[in-house]
Amino acid sequence: AQSVTQPDIHITVSEGASLELRCNYSYGATPYLFWYVQSPGQGLQLLLKYFSGDTLVQGIKGFEAEFKRSQSSFNLRKPSVHWSDAAEYFCAVGASYSNYQLIWGAGTKLIIKP
Amino acid sequence: DAGVIQSPRHEVTEMGQEVTLRCKPISGHNSLFWYRQTMMRGLELLIYFNNNVPIDDSGMPEDRFSAKMPNASFSTLKIQPSEPRDSAVYFCASRSGQGGNEQFFGPGTRLTVL
Numbered sequence: 001a002q003s004v005t006q007p008d009i010h011i012t013v014s015e016g017a018s019l020e021l022r023c024n025y026s027y028g029a030t031p032y033l034f035w036y037v038q039s040p041g042q043g044l045q046l047l048l049k050y051f052s053g054d055t056l057v058q059g060i061k062g063f064e065a066e067f068k069r070s071q072s073s074f075n076l077r078k079p080s081v082h083w084s085d086a087a088e089y090f091c092a093v094g095a096s097y098s099n100y101q102l103i104w105g106a107g108t109k110l111i112i113k114p
Numbered sequence: 115d116a117g118v119i120q121s122p123r124h125e126v127t128e129m130g131q132e133v134t135l136r137c138k139p140i141s142g143h144n145s146l147f148w149y150r151q152t153m154m155r156g157l158e159l160l161i162y163f164n165n166n167v168p169i170d171d172s173g174m175p176e177d178r179f180s181a182k183m184p185n186a187s188f189s190t191l192k193i194q195p196s197e198p199r200d201s202a203v204y205f206c207a208s209r210s211g212q213g214g215n216e217q218f219f220g221p222g223t224r225l226t227v228l
Contacts, residue, residue: 034216043118043205043219090157101170102217104157
């Protein structure tokens with residue numbers, strides 16, 4: 001069965017430091033991959049997505065993610081975090097045979113230290 | 115574009131009462147998703163509509179939950195009777211076309227059942 005794992009429930013990073021959030025998936029074919037962000041009290045907003053092509057994907061707010069097929073990973077990165085990046089981040093996988101209904105990771109809460 | 119609109123934003127009700135949550139998807143989107151988010155269970159897909167037709171309702175917890183989409187611009191999620199364990203944030207999301215396009219989320223309805 002397909003699954004998405006975000007191994008870190010919480011991550012604390014100092015403002016200005018780099019960030020990497022991990023996402024691993026289990027899926028038999030090339031998946032469609034998404035990262036969403038949820039600020040407190042808000043809905044989810046798409047940061048970036050990967051369908052095919054270049055495995056390094058650029059998103060909004062200075063985020064990027066790299067698809068590594070050999071590692072079944074789609075990790076999210078940002079070179080320098082800002083206090084406004086404090087939020088919860090969700091990785092999701094779309095499966096073609098289910099019309100791309102998304103399978104969601106449990107989320108990683110990012111805490112920014114001043 | 116106004117985005118996905120949900121109402122009410124907050125709902126407090128007593129156990130046993132009927133609750134109706136409303137969603138207006140983005141104009142032109144033909145897929146609609148209802149999700150529930152709790153601390154314990156994370157983000158769960160309840161039901162998915164395509165062209166106003168329910169495609170997958172396997173996530174609906176029990177018969178107390180029902181969802182309708184009478185037209186392309188409106189959907190409801192009803193809980194009758196409500197129970198305290200239904201307390202959660204309920205999100206509606208919409209998507210255009212087929213395939214792996216992104217889902218756009220509404221701001222959510224925070225439901226508290228006393």
